[in-house]
Amino acid sequence: QSALTQPPSxxxxxxxxxxxxxxxxxxxxxxxxxxxWYQQHPGKAPRFMIYDVNNRPSGVPDRFSGSKSGxxxxxxxxxxxxxxxxxxxxxSYAGSISVVFGGGTRLTVL
Amino acid sequence: QVQLVESGGGVxxxxxxLGLSCAASGFIFRTSGVHWVRQAPGxxxxxxxxxxxxxxxxxxxxxxxxxxxxxxxxxxxxxxLQMNNLSAEDTAVYYCAKQAEVGWSHLDHWGQxxxxxxxx
Numbered sequence: 001q002s003a004l005t006q007p008p009s010x011x012x013x014x015x016x017x018x019x020x021x022x023x024x025x026x027x028x029x030x031x032x033x034x035x036x037w038y039q040q041h042p043g044k045a046p047r048f049m050i051y052d053v054n055n056r057p058s059g060v061p062d063r064f065s066g067s068k069s070g071x072x073x074x075x076x077x078x079x080x081x082x083x084x085x086x087x088x089x090x091x092s093y094a095g096s097i098s099v100v101f102g103g104g105t106r107l108t109v110l
Numbered sequence: 111q112v113q114l115v116e117s118g119g120g121v122x123x124x125x126x127x128l129g130l131s132c133a134a135s136g137f138i139f140r141t142s143g144v145h146w147v148r149q150a151p152g153x154x155x156x157x158x159x160x161x162x163x164x165x166x167x168x169x170x171x172x173x174x175x176x177x178x179x180x181x182x183x184x185x186x187x188x189x190x191l192q193m194n195n196l197s198a199e200d201t202a203v204y205y206c207a208k209q210a211e212v213g214w215s216h217l218d219h220w221g222q223x224x225x226x227x228x229x230x
Contacts, residue, residue, distance in 0.1 A: 003154060034215045038155070045205060045220040046147075046155065051212050089155050093215040097169045099145070099157040 004029065004090055004102035011108040012080045020105045022073040022090035028100055030071035034093035037066060037075045040104075041086045049088075050075060077107070085109045112136040112219040114206050119224030122196055130191040130224060132206030137219075139187040140164070143209035145217055146180060146191050148202035148226075156202070160209070161189060196228045 005023040012018035022029065022037075029035060035053045038046035048057050050066040053073060063078045073092070077084055090102040118130040132144065146158040159180040160169045168180050179192040189206055203225050207217035 034213050036216050038217075040155075045222050046207075046217075047220075048210065048216065048218045051210065051216040055212070057210075057218060091155075091157070091215065093213075097160075097214075098171065099160075099215045101147075101155040101157060104154045 002100070004092060004100055006088075006090060006102040006105045008103070009106045009108065011110055012077075013110045014080055014082065016080050017076060017078040018080065018107060020075045020077075020088055020090075020107070022075070022092075022102045024071050024073075024092055024100070026071060028092040028094040029068065029073050031095070032093045033068070035066065035068060035073045036091045037064075038089045038091070039084075039086045040089065046089065080109050082109055112208060114208060114219060114221035116204060116206050116221045116224035119204065119226045121227045121229060123230050124197055124228055126196055127192065127194045128196060128226060130193070130204055130206075130226070132189040132191075132221060134187045134189070134206075134208070137208065140184040143214065144182065144189045145207045145209060146189075147205045147207055147217070147220075148200075149205070149223070150199075150202040153202075158204070159191065160214075193226075196226075198228050200226060201228045202226060 037050035040046045053068045054066040094100040145160040161180045182189045203223040205223045208219040210216035210218035
């Protein structure tokens with residue numbers, strides 16, 4: 001399976017909102033609602049942020065939200081805080097019992 | 111709290127084999143699926159393999175199928191990843207991750223990773 005497509009980088013100022021896109025195909029993102037998002041700070045393990053497109057695990061601030069339209073899923077971070085600066089990865093169930101990740105997006109907080 | 115601790119990484123020559131372990135604690139291990147995900151230096155996450163809660167079913171990425179075997183020992187709360195015929199493209203940090211109850215492809219807890227370097 002080919003990796004999902006994410007922009008290499010996005011940026012936003014403190015307190016503002018940013019949206020990260022994640023584009024797949026009709027065989028993964030477009031077909032299944034099993035889209036997840038992960039946050040990864042440098043040198044750290046990924047953190048589970050969103051599942052099934054728009055659900056937050058316990059402990060994840062409600063500033064993080066997800067959505068999906070067609071073959072593209074999105075993660076929106078509202079009220080940007082300094083600690084939100086990190087890499088973000090989307091993933092999707094890709095059929096045939098497999099998972100595909102996105103290429104990752106570096107979020108910079110200005 | 112949930113903990114996953116990987117071990118077994120190191121430097122290995124091309125064509126050789128290496129086995130990784132993932133020791134789990136803080137949850138009912140025998141009821142949870144576990145995945146391995148790798149990350150080459152400066153690159154994105156790549157799903158590698160998964161194993162069902164009882165070890166009866168295993169799943170592999172096409173990129174490693176035939177060279178990698180995932181297994182588990184529920185009596186020791188440990189998952190293993192045996193990698194054969196390694197090449198430079200296998201150089202990465204290897205993470206084990208617990209499968210979330212909300213869905214097979216969701217990974218709710220991750221270990222800190224173990225670095226595998228394939229080099230002569």
